[in-house]
Amino acid sequence: MADTKQAADSAHDARAERRANRLAKQIKNFAGSHGGSAEGQLAYLGQMGTRIVLVGADGAWGDLVAPTHAIAQRAAELAGITLHESFDGDFAAKVRTGPYEWSRMAGIQLGGPSNT
Numbered sequence: 001m002a003d004t005k006q007a008a009d010s011a012h013d014a015r016a017e018r019r020a021n022r023l024a025k026q027i028k029n030f031a032g033s034h035g036g037s038a039e040g041q042l043a044y045l046g047q048m049g050t051r052i053v054l055v056g057a058d059g060a061w062g063d064l065v066a067p068t069h070a071i072a073q074r075a076a077e078l079a080g081i082t083l084h085e086s087f088d089g090d091f092a093a094k095v096r097t098g099p100y101e102w103s104r105m106a107g108i109q110l111g112g113p114s115n116t
Contacts, residue, residue, distance in 0.1 A: 016071050023064055023075035027054060031081065034060040039091060041084045042072050052076060053087060059096025 031038035034056025043051040045065065050072040052064045066072035076083050084091045 016068070017074070019067065020071050020074035020078060023052065023066055023071065024078035026064055027052070027075060027079035027081060030054050030062055031056060031079070034058045037081075038079075039082045039084060039094070040076055041087045041091065042069065042076070043087070044069060054081070055091065055094050059094055061095050 027038060027040070031054075035058040037057045038054045040055070041053045043053060045051055049065050049067045050069040052066060052072050052075065053061065054063060055061045064075075066075060073083075
């Protein structure tokens with residue numbers, strides 16, 4: 001019985017590591033496409049997992065979702081990015097938004113594109 005549980009745990013750990021490696025590769029690709037580096041912040045989404053919010057050196061931003069906080073943390077570690085505790089202050093000031101983001105943020109109030 002213990003061998004079965006140990007095998008299941010080992011398989012789960014291997015799947016989690018593969019997922020973290022895939023996310024780390026995506027993070028590195030994002031960083032490479034946006035100035036060569038990126039910083040991030042992990043945001044808990046409840047049962048959905050954890051969002052990895054990324055900000056590139058050029059101010060571009062994006063996000064990925066990991067199934068667990070541990071996988072998100074491991075992916076950030078593998079990618080070698082700096083993680084911030086919160087998305088405010090100097091970190092938030094690095095984000096550069098364009099006309100698309102502004103029209104989406106104010107879409108309902110200013111007659112921009114709708115969310116549907």
